[in-house]
Amino acid sequence: MAKNWAICVGINHYDNMPTLQYAQRDAELMRDYFLNEAGFEKVYLFTDNSPQINDAGKPFNSQPTYGTLQRFLRVRFNKEFLSAGDNFWFFYSGHGIRFNDRDYLMPADADPHPDGVEDTAIPLYLVTERLRRCG
Template identity: 30%
Template sequence: MAVKHFFCFFFLLLLSLTSAHAERRVALVIGNSGYANVAELKNPYNDAKGMSDKLTDLGFDVVTGLDLSLRDMRQTVREFIKKLDNADLALFFYAGHGIQVNGENYLVPVDAELSTHLDLDFEALPANLVLNAMEQSTKVNLVFLDACRNN
């Protein structure tokens, strides 16, 4: 009988520890609207702001970037990648211009100057930079790309 009580106690203790341990959730939210060299977009800034606020309310540790230059995008992504360690769930939301070339997706910063596809490696951020880091670090990943994507 004592063994039965021990296992019941152990099970209840384990259950309480599991539920007490909150799931660690991180998010990267980027919204680019104010482009200098291509058509400005009306919604991404506000959409990203709203998404960031809601995710924060839901308990996510959110890294937010609005109207980012390439340098700022890279710094923001780096900050997010550092937070992926030991996260249970990661979410990435991007709103803004995007480009796909040869099956590769790029996120366009507000200061990008794109004349040819050769400029992409120097002026845009490969989406896979974020996606690969998420896949390597977290159990569950959610990705929302709200991009005007042109070839």
């Protein structure tokens, strides 16, 4: 039977950008849909006040900061764990930016100024590359 997993990220509060009103709610609603309607086995939730994630015996902070999201993508998606026919969804609600012809997701602590984007934002290509590693 196919496995269905997802990551949901919703960020309302930013250190260096305007606050959003509904991003966290959007991520929580998507998590609820994936779990309750679509029957997903696992949904990782990263929001302003989501609880800690325990995955395969490893605890992960669930705050949507640069370090937390980078660490999770690096550790969780380092090796294949899905098979043909399995699905992994990525949902993001929050600020994003295009800089130097690349698209970036902006974590809660990202710096939108030109000298800070590449050091504090998550390149979208990194997310897709890590998701490809899962199978």
